[in-house]
Each structure stands twice: as structure tokens, then as C-alpha cells.
Amino acid sequence: MSLWLASFRQGLREEWALLLGGRSRRERSGILTVLLAIPLLYPAVVTYLYHGEEARERPALLLDLDQSALSRRLALDLEATPELRIVGRPAGLEEGQAALRRGEAELMVVVPADLSRKVKQGERAQLAVWGAGGNVYTWSIALPAVSAAVATVDAELAARSLLAAGLPPEVARRRASPIATGDRRLFHPSGSYGRYLAVGVLLIVIQQLVVVSLAFSAGVRRERGLPVGAPPSPVGHLSGMAAAHAPFWLGGLLFVSAVLLPWMGWAGPSVAATAAIFAALAAALVPVAIAVASLVPDRMTAFQVLMFFSVPLFVASGFTWPAGQLPGAVRVATAVFPATPALQALRILSMKSGDLRTVAPELLWLVGQFLGYAALAWLVVLRPWRRPRRGAAEPVTSGSNP
Amino acid sequence: MSAFLKGLAEQLRRLTLRRSHQLMLLLFLGASTLSVATYRQGAMRELPVALYDADGTALSRALARAIDATPELRVLTDPPPTLHEAELALTRGELCAVVLIPDGFTAALKRGRRAEVVVAADLSNVLTGKTAQRSIARVLATAAAGAEVSVLERLGTPPASALARAVPITVTEALPGNPAASYASYVAPAFAYFFVHVLTLFLAWSVLWPPVPGRAIADAAGRFAACALLGLAAALVVTYGVLSLDHLAPASSPSVVVPALLALVLGDLLFASALAALFRGGLFGFQVTVLLGMLSLMLSGLTWPWDAIPGPLRALAAAIPFTPFGRAMRVFFAGRAELGDLAGPLAWMGAQAIGCGGVLALRGAVRKVVAIARHEEVPS
Numbered sequence: 001m002s003l004w005l006a007s008f009r010q011g012l013r014e015e016w017a018l019l020l021g022g023r024s025r026r027e028r029s030g031i032l033t034v035l036l037a038i039p040l041l042y043p044a045v046v047t048y049l050y051h052g053e054e055a056r057e058r059p060a061l062l063l064d065l066d067q068s069a070l071s072r073r074l075a076l077d078l079e080a081t082p083e084l085r086i087v088g089r090p091a092g093l094e095e096g097q098a099a100l101r102r103g104e105a106e107l108m109v110v111v112p113a114d115l116s117r118k119v120k121q122g123e124r125a126q127l128a129v130w131g132a133g134g135n136v137y138t139w140s141i142a143l144p145a146v147s148a149a150v151a152t153v154d155a156e157l158a159a160r161s162l163l164a165a166g167l168p169p170e171v172a173r174r175r176a177s178p179i180a181t182g183d184r185r186l187f188h189p190s191g192s193y194g195r196y197l198a199v200g201v202l203l204i205v206i207q208q209l210v211v212v213s214l215a216f217s218a219g220v221r222r223e224r225g226l227p228v229g230a231p232p233s234p235v236g237h238l239s240g241m242a243a244a245h246a247p248f249w250l251g252g253l254l255f256v257s258a259v260l261l262p263w264m265g266w267a268g269p270s271v272a273a274t275a276a277i278f279a280a281l282a283a284a285l286v287p288v289a290i291a292v293a294s295l296v297p298d299r300m301t302a303f304q305v306l307m308f309f310s311v312p313l314f315v316a317s318g319f320t321w322p323a324g325q326l327p328g329a330v331r332v333a334t335a336v337f338p339a340t341p342a343l344q345a346l347r348i349l350s351m352k353s354g355d356l357r358t359v360a361p362e363l364l365w366l367v368g369q370f371l372g373y374a375a376l377a378w379l380v381v382l383r384p385w386r387r388p389r390r391g392a393a394e395p396v397t398s399g400s401n402p
Numbered sequence: 403m404s405a406f407l408k409g410l411a412e413q414l415r416r417l418t419l420r421r422s423h424q425l426m427l428l429l430f431l432g433a434s435t436l437s438v439a440t441y442r443q444g445a446m447r448e449l450p451v452a453l454y455d456a457d458g459t460a461l462s463r464a465l466a467r468a469i470d471a472t473p474e475l476r477v478l479t480d481p482p483p484t485l486h487e488a489e490l491a492l493t494r495g496e497l498c499a500v501v502l503i504p505d506g507f508t509a510a511l512k513r514g515r516r517a518e519v520v521v522a523a524d525l526s527n528v529l530t531g532k533t534a535q536r537s538i539a540r541v542l543a544t545a546a547a548g549a550e551v552s553v554l555e556r557l558g559t560p561p562a563s564a565l566a567r568a569v570p571i572t573v574t575e576a577l578p579g580n581p582a583a584s585y586a587s588y589v590a591p592a593f594a595y596f597f598v599h600v601l602t603l604f605l606a607w608s609v610l611w612p613p614v615p616g617r618a619i620a621d622a623a624g625r626f627a628a629c630a631l632l633g634l635a636a637a638l639v640v641t642y643g644v645l646s647l648d649h650l651a652p653a654s655s656p657s658v659v660v661p662a663l664l665a666l667v668l669g670d671l672l673f674a675s676a677l678a679a680l681f682r683g684g685l686f687g688f689q690v691t692v693l694l695g696m697l698s699l700m701l702s703g704l705t706w707p708w709d710a711i712p713g714p715l716r717a718l719a720a721a722i723p724f725t726p727f728g729r730a731m732r733v734f735f736a737g738r739a740e741l742g743d744l745a746g747p748l749a750w751m752g753a754q755a756i757g758c759g760g761v762l763a764l765r766g767a768v769r770k771v772v773a774i775a776r777h778e779e780v781p782s
Contacts, residue, residue: 029687037693045697048712055710100742103729106707119570122563127573133732134580136588138707142533143575150571151543158550161567163559171514175553178511179546181539185531186492186520195726196528241494299685301422303692304604305516308429310696312436312591322495322530324450327442334436341592344495351526352493354548 004236009242013224015217019244022188029220030299031213035245038209039252044259046201050194051264057085058142061108064089067237068116074127074153078109083145100132107131107142118159137193146179187351198317199350200343202256203281204310207339209252210282212306213245214238214289219299229294234381237292253278270354277349280363281342284370287377288338294381309337319343338373341365409624410631417608417632426641430601430636436643437593442648444584446474446533449498452481452488459508465519467543469501474537477648492524498535499523511549529585579736586648591735592704592728594640595666599724601636602667603695606674606734613683626671634660654734658741662748669723669751669758676758679765698724704732721757726750 021037022028047298062078064071079086085104090096093281096108110128112118118125129141129146133319159176163169185191195298218241224266230237267274296302316326316334334340345362356363417423453469455462470477477500481486482497491497502520509516521538524700550568559567580587609625641652641659643716652659674691681687701711711719719725729746733739741748 030689033686033689038691041693045715049700049715051712052710055707094502102746103431115571115782118566122566124566124569125571127571129573129575131575132575134577134587134736135707136580136583136585137705139577139580139583143573144536147573153656154569155551157570161554161559161570162550163555164553165559167557174516175514175550176555177519177546178514178549179542180516180518181542182518182520183535184520185525185535186522187524188528188531189525191528191532193528196526250475266468272778275456297422297440299429300604300607300688301426303688304422305429307600307692307696308426308433308597311596311699312433312440315437315589316440320527320529321440322446322449324526325443325446327439327504330436330439339720347495347526349492360495398730 004233007233007236008240011237015241015244035248040204053192059087059105059120061105064111065113066115070116071111077149079147210285211289214293215296215302218293231343241313268350273354284338284366287373291380313339317343405620405625409621413625413628438590441586444586448476453501453590456505457507461508462503468541472537596635596699602633602670606671607608610678637663654739666727672758677762702728
């Protein structure tokens with residue numbers, strides 16, 4: 001234990017010197033830049049990007065081939081919806097399609113030439129909505145808005161028909177909309193995209209902070225011929241290095257979970273519970289960071305390798321695309337990464353419940369991962385299967401450059 | 403020429419034999435495969451819904467069957483026994499929505515009173531919540547139209563025109579770029595090419611770092627050509643291999659797709675070189691490249707719409723080659739495009755290349771001036 005402590009203290013001391021040392025650009029290690037830029041710059045950009053919460057006023061074209069009172073009424077209703085913004089009225093179908101191809105609008109509403117005539121004759125008229133680009137998100141905003149505007153006009157026309165058939169006005173109105181839907185939008189009434197997405201992205205930022213900073217530091221050391229995982233206790237030495245980074249990790253996760261998220265109104269019912277899941281993820285990642293740091297040969301490799309983890313772990317975690325809809329192989333592959341239970345717990349804590357007991361299964365999952373990765377880190381750092389080199393007086397460490 | 407070929411061969415050898423580069427290529431393949439495979443299903447299917455039928459009539463049972471019959475929803479045969487437990491299941495994410503058909507629903511409908519169905523959807527996940535809401539709303543609208551038709555018929559409207567009187571205007575939709583409104587078509591190519599973009603930036607830095615003073619231009623060109631070859635190969639693997647996991651392939655011919663991919667790869671190599679020059683070849687330039695590279699998907703307008711991105715971030719994104727490539731990708735993936743159809747994005751990438759070339763030229767000129775001022779040998 002005393003050997004472990006001695007190595008820990010050595011790692012801590014060396015790492016602080018490396019973090020804060022160096023006067024010239026060449027002498028500075030760049031670790032401090034990583035430790036500050038990741039938790040400050042990324043979250044700031046992500047928050048700024050999604051601060052609008054929702055993409056409203058989708059640009060639309062209106063091609064009114066009918067030019068009747070009914071079509072003008074419909075056009076007014078479409079213009080009045082906050083989800084749509086009529087940006088042009090093309091003269092014909094070709095002109096409208098060309099504008100869609102040029103990206104001047106996302107959709108085109110085509111009112112057929114016989115709309116009014118058909119409605120008056122008791123026939124069904126068809127309004128066409130053409131989309132461009134294939135963006136499902138903007139389509140999911142614009143199409144329901146058009147449908148809702150048409151449904152309102154439909155209900156009015158149906159009420160008129162019922163009135164003409166002899167029903168009193170009040171009864172006709174009720175009969176025209178016979179079923180009302182009592183919509184209860186639970187946990188996230190605005191249904192906005194910013195809050196839904198950005199919180200998870202910020203958790204991944206913290207994951208990258210923990211793993212990348214330690215790996216980057218190990219890369220610096222190896223380039224400078226300094227030890228990584230030095231004897232007598234390589235794990236203790238690496239833990240000391242991690243301990244030197246810990247205040248920055250803690251500061252970063254507190255900045256994100258206790259400052260940025262509450263400021264944006266994204267923290268959920270309990271800021272403390274949300275911060276706790278950020279901290280739990282960071283803790284579970286420490287052995288991962290130690291194992292990775294013991295293998296990284298240089299600074300560049302730290303980025304080259306670790307940057308490929310952030311996006312797939314986010315998209316395949318079940319945070320945005322639900323876990324139940326993922327292919328089985330993807331679910332199995334992502335189950336081993338701490339980001340998966342952490343993101344699933346964050347979905348609950350950031351919107352539904354401030355009670356950590358609600359996410360007890362995910363916390364247990366994280367604890368299991370921590371223990372598993374701690375054992376793995378021990379194996380990776382010490383590599384007990386590796387024979388000592390001939391003539392080597394000291395125990396084998398992971399300090400050599402692979 | 404020999405220096406160019408020597409540089410090309412040496413760089414190819416480095417990129418294929420060095421363990422860290424091998425690992426990077428392997429992770430690129432793994433990351434793109436995992437991200438693409440995530441959206442294999444394309445659309446939401448069989449989301450779990452609990453339905454409580456307090457009415458117990460033929461109509462309410464028909465509604466339950468109709469909701470279950472939608473491809474998006476699955477009505478649980480064994481829902482949580484109480485509303486409190488249903489609420490807990492919603493909190494845990496085990497349920498997507500709860501539908502309550504109250505007692506007296508059918509009676510209210512028949513008597514012309516307001517009949518209400520309560521739909522509580524979990525909007526914490528916007529995708530599932532809105533899908534459930536939309537599907538249930540469609541079923542209820544159909545039921546409402548049926549009720550209106552029967553009233554109109556009772557009042558003497560001929561059956562042939564009763565439906566047209568109840569729902570006079572319908573909406574037909576067409577999303578030619580993504581006819582099935584599939585999330586796979588929407589995001590999988592974006593993720594896959596994002597990894598190509600990040601990989602190419604890293605490949606460029608395998609030449610730029612550590613800096614080699616006095617490296618011949620021909621040698622450097624050969625090395626960048628090796629990176630371009632590898633980047634293009636990765637892009638082709640993604641286009642015609644990885645994306646086929648989601649049954650996706652570009653609708654345009656390879657004679658259109660390959661130039662667009664090449665433009666991305668070359669644009670990225672120039673972009674990384676310009677950043678390296680801007681930050682005097684130091685590692686800070688690499689860190690800035692990584693930062694911009696990782697943000698480029700979010701800022702590209704491929705997922706979050708371009709007009710919703712704040713102005714300063716749009717200006718930043720406009721300088722990254724992935725942004726115009728995203729525009730080109732949407733065009734060559736969705737339909738049979740000609741190279742002329744990509745003129746806009748390709749011209750944009752051309753302007754970026756000129757800008758990057760300007761930065762490199764300026765950096766070279768500054769170095770020469772400094773060297774002359776210091777009476778040093780001018781570096782090549």
C-alpha cells in the first residue's frame with residue numbers, strides 16, 4: 001500500500017508540473033488546453049447551437065392553382081401557423097420544383113385548380129405537399145402543420161354540410177368534430193429538440209474530457225521520454241496522474257451539470273441528481289482512462305483513436321433512437337460502454353424524475369462496469385503475462401513506447 | 403517526380419504498417435458501421451402503448467384494435483394494472499404512451515356530445531413521443547370521420563358523397579428525397595461521411611505532425627496524395643459497403659459520386675494544411691482541427707437545419723469542407739443527379755480551396771520574408 005501511495009504521489013507531483021510547467025510554446029505540454037477547451041468550448045458551442053430549442057418557420061412555397069375564396073382562406077391559415085413561413089408563390093409546378101431543388105424552400109403546398117369546385121360538388125379534393133431534401137426532422141414539423149390547417153378547414157366545411165342537412169349550428173359544430181383528443185405531453189411538454197438532444201451531447205463531452213486528457217498526457221510523457229505507469233506501482237503512478245486531472249474533470253462536470261444545464265433550463269427536476277449521473281459516469285471512466293493512457297504512444301494517437309468513440313456511443317446508446325428499436329448486435333456492443341447506462345439514466349433524470357432511485361438499475365450497471373474496467377485496467381497496465389526483459393532490474397511498466 | 407513517388411510510397415507504408423494508424427482505420431470502420439447499423443430499422447415500429455378501455459363497447463374495442471394495427475404502435479396485452487404503475491412505467495421509459503377511453507365515450511358520440519380520448523405520451527424522447535401522438539391522432543381522426551359519415555347518412559346525404567362532406571379536403575404527401583421518411587436515409591449517410599471527414603483530417607495531420615523542416619514540396623505532395631488515396635478508398639468503402647447495411651446506396655452514378663467524394667477528401671487535406679499553417683505547424687493547430695472536425699456534423703445543416711444555426715456558427719461552418727459536401731451528398735443520394743446539379747456545393751468547396759491555398763501561400767511568403775530578414779536559407 002505504501003508503494004502504491006509513493007507512486008501515486010509521484011504521479012500527482014509530476015503531472016502537476018507537466019500541466020503548469022513550460023514557458024515557451026514548445027515547452028508547454030498542451031494538456032491544460034485540452035483540460036480547459038473540452039469542458040468549456042464544446043459545451044458553449046453546443047448550447048449556443050441548440051439554444052433556440054426548436055426549428056420553427058420552415059420555409060414553404062404555396063402554389064395556388066385554384067385562386068378561389070376557399071384556397072385563399074387555406075393560404076391564410078397556412079401562413080398563420082408558427083411552424084411554416086411562406087417564402088414564395090411560384091407560378092407553376094416546374095418553377096416550384098426548381099426552387100425546391102435549389103434549396104430555396106423545404107416544402108411546397110399545391111392547391112389543385114379544382115379544389116373549390118370539388119368541395120361544392122360534394123367530392124373529395126386533394127391538397128399535395130411536396131418535400132425536398134429528405135430531412136425527416138423538418139418534415140415532421142412542417143407536414144403536421146399543413147395537416148392541422150387543412151383539418152381546421154375540413155371541420156368548418158363539415159359543420160356547414162351538417163347545418164345544411166338540418167342540424168342546429170351548435171350541434172353541427174359538435175358533430176363535425178365528434179372526438180376530441182385530450183393530449184397530455186408528459187415530461188417535456190414543449191417537445192423541443194434542443195433540450196432533448198443537447199443534454200446527452202454534453203455528457204459525451206465529459207466522457208471525452210476524462211479519457212482524452214489522460215491519454216493526451218500519457219502521449220506527452222512518452223514523446224518526452226517521461227515515465228507512464230512508473231514503478232514501484234504503475235497503477236498507483238497512473239492513478240496519481242489521474243488525480244492531478246481530477247479537479248479539472250470535476251470542474252468541467254460541475255460547469256456543465258450545475259451551471260450550464262440549469263441556466264438553459266435543461267437540468268431536470270433535481271440539479272443534484274443530474275450532476276450525480278455526470279459524476280458517476282466520470283468515475284466509471286477513470287479505469288478506462290488509465291488503461292487507455294497506459295497504451296497510447298503519443299499525443300496525436302490519443303485524439304486519432306478516441307475521437308471515433310464519441311458519436312457512435314451517443315447515437316447507439318438509446319438516448320435518441322430508443323434502445324428497443326436498436327438491432328440486437330448494436331445493443332450488445334454498446335452495453336459495455338459506460339456512456340450507455342449513463343445516457344439512459346440521464347434521459348430520466350433530466351426530464352422525468354429527480355429521484356436517483358428511479359435510475360438504480362443504470363447506477364448498478366455503471367458500478368459493474370467500474371469494477372470490470374478496474375480489473376481490466378490492472379491487467380492492461382501491469383500485463384502480468386509479459387516476461388521481464390533480460391537484464392531488466394525493475395519490474396516491467398507500461399512506460400515504454402509501443 | 404521520383405520525390406513525389408517516394409513520398410507517396412513512404413506515406414502509404416507508414417499509414418498501413420504503423421499500429422496506431424491501423425487502429426485508427428479499424429476504429430473508423432467500426433464507428434461508421436455501428437452508427438449506420440443503429441438506424442437499420444429506418445422508422446419507429448411497435449412502440450409499447452398501454453390502453454385502458456373504461457367504455458367497453460364495440461366502438462372502443464375497435465379503436466384499440468385500430469391503434470394496435472398501426473405499424474408504429476403495439477398495444478400491450480398485459481398493461482400495468484393501475485394508472486400509477488403505468489405512470490411509473492412511463493417514467494422508466496418502458497411505455498411510450500397511455501391511452502384512456504373513458505366510460506360513456508360511445509354514448510357521448512352517439513348523442514352528439516363531446517367524446518374525449520385521453521392520450522398521455524412520453525415526450526422526453528421527442529422521436530417516440532411524437533410518433534405515438536401522430537399515430538393515435540390518425541386513428542382517432544379516422545374514427546371521427548366514420549362517426550360524421552354515419553350522421554350525414556342518417557340526415558339524408560347519399561352514401562357516395564357522405565365521406566366527401568365529412569372530410570372534404572385530404573392531404574397527400576411526397577418526400578421524393580426520402581419517400582419512406584426513413585431515419586436511416588436521413589442520418590446514416592451523414593454519420594458515415596462525417597467519419598470519412600474526420601479520418602481524412604487525421605490522415606492529413608499524419609503528414610503535418612511532427613513538422614519536418616525543409617521537406618521538399620514534391621515529397622509532401624506525394625505524402626498528401628497517399629492520404630487522398632486512402633481517404634477516397636475509405637469513402638468508397640462507406641458508400642458502397644457500410645451504407646448497404648441500411649440498404650442505402652446513392653441514386654447517382656459513380657461518375658458523379660466519386661468526384662464529390664474526391665472533392666471532400668482534397669478539401670479536407672487542404673483545410674487541415676491551412677490550419678497547420680495558420681497555427682505555425684504547432685500542435686495547437688491539430689487541436690483546433692479536431693475541435694472543428696468534431697463539431698462539423700452538428701454545424702453542417704445535415705441534422706439541425708441551416709437556418710436554425712446561429713449566424714456566427716454558420717459563418718464558421720461555411721469554412722469547413724464537410725458543410726458544402728453535405729449539400730452535395732443530399733443531391734447525389736436522393737436522385738439521379740448530374741455533375742452540373744452539384745455545381746453549387748462544388749463551387750463552394752472550390753472557394754474554400756482557394757481560401758486555404760491563400761492561407762498556405764501567405765504563410766510561405768511570411769516565412770520567406772522572416773528568413774530573408776534573418777539572413778537564413780529560405781525553406782522550401
